[in-house]
Structure formats: structure tokens, C-alpha cells
Amino acid sequence: MxxxxxxxxxxxxxxxxxxxxxxxxxxxxxxxxxxxxxxxxxGDDSVDSLMKTKLHVASEVEATMDEKLLELPNDKTLLMKLAQEEAENMTINNARCLDFYQEK
CATH class of the missing domain: 1.20.5 (Single alpha-helices involved in coiled-coils or other helix-helix interfaces)
Structure with missing residues (x-):
């Protein structure tokens, strides 16, 4: 056994x-x-701006969790991943819109 x-x-x-x-x-x-x-x-200014926004959102999530301003789940990794995905989706959508309007 x-x-x-x-x-x-x-x-x-x-x-x-x-x-x-x-x-x-x-x-x-x-x-x-x-x-x-x-x-x-x-090197693309619009994308660089969006990446800065992504970093800003990520830092806000961390600060909010550290300061206990809101009751967020304890899993920082999950929250950071969600913020990252949201920022990446925003970046992709904004790049598509920019391409569309540049072609017009």
C-alpha cells in the first residue's frame, strides 16, 4: 500500500x-x-497612445486594489489579464477604424 x-x-x-x-x-x-x-x-503615434492608455488602465487597477477603494476580486492576475484584453481589443478596434477612415 x-x-x-x-x-x-x-x-x-x-x-x-x-x-x-x-x-x-x-x-x-x-x-x-x-x-x-x-x-x-x-512608432505609430496612435498605437503608442493606445499602449499608454493600456498601461494607465493597468496601473489604475493595481492602485484601486492596493488602496481598497473598491471591492475587487483578490486575483490580481485575472484583473490585469482582463484589463490587458480590454486594452488590446480597444487597440485593434481603433486601428481598424483608423485604417477605414484613412482609406476613405
Whole structure:
């Protein structure tokens, strides 16, 4: 019985290590993609302005959570991800609108 539980613990530890390794690879891949995308957009004043807005929103979320001005969920990572996604969506939509009006 003890051998079975130690085998189970060993397999769980192996799974944890594998998941951790895969997550690190995924994060590295995401960073590469975001850096590549950022390089393409860098230098465009409208996009730079939107990126500044994104950073501003992210800092406001952190400050709001730190100062306890509002009751927000405790998961800072989730909130930052939501703010980041919102800013990215806004950036994409504004870039599309800008392209549309420039073509007109």
C-alpha cells in the first residue's frame, strides 16, 4: 500500500513538473509573439497612445486594489489579464477604424 502511494506521489510530481515546463514554454512563446507584435506597431503615434492608455488602465487597477477603494476580486492576475484584453481589443478596434477612415 505504501509503495502504491509513493508511486502515485511520484507520478503526481512528474505531472506537476511537466505542466510547469509546458507553462514556461507557453509563456515564453507568448512573450515572443507579443514582442514581435509590439515591434510592428512601435512608432505609430496612435498605437503608442493606445499602449499608454493600456498601461494607465493597468496601473489604475493595481492602485484601486492596493488602496481598497473598491471591492475587487483578490486575483490580481485575472484583473490585469482582463484589463490587458480590454486594452488590446480597444487597440485593434481603433486601428481598424483608423485604417477605414484613412482609406476613405
Amino acid at each position: 505504501e509503495a502504491e502511494s509513493s508511486d502515485a506521489l511520484a507520478s503526481i510530481d512528474e505531472m506537476k513538473a511537466k505542466i510547469k515546463e509546458e507553462m514556461e514554454e507557453l509563456m515564453a512563446s507568448m512573450m515572443d509573439v507579443s514582442l514581435e507584435g509590439g515591434a510592428k506597431l512601435h
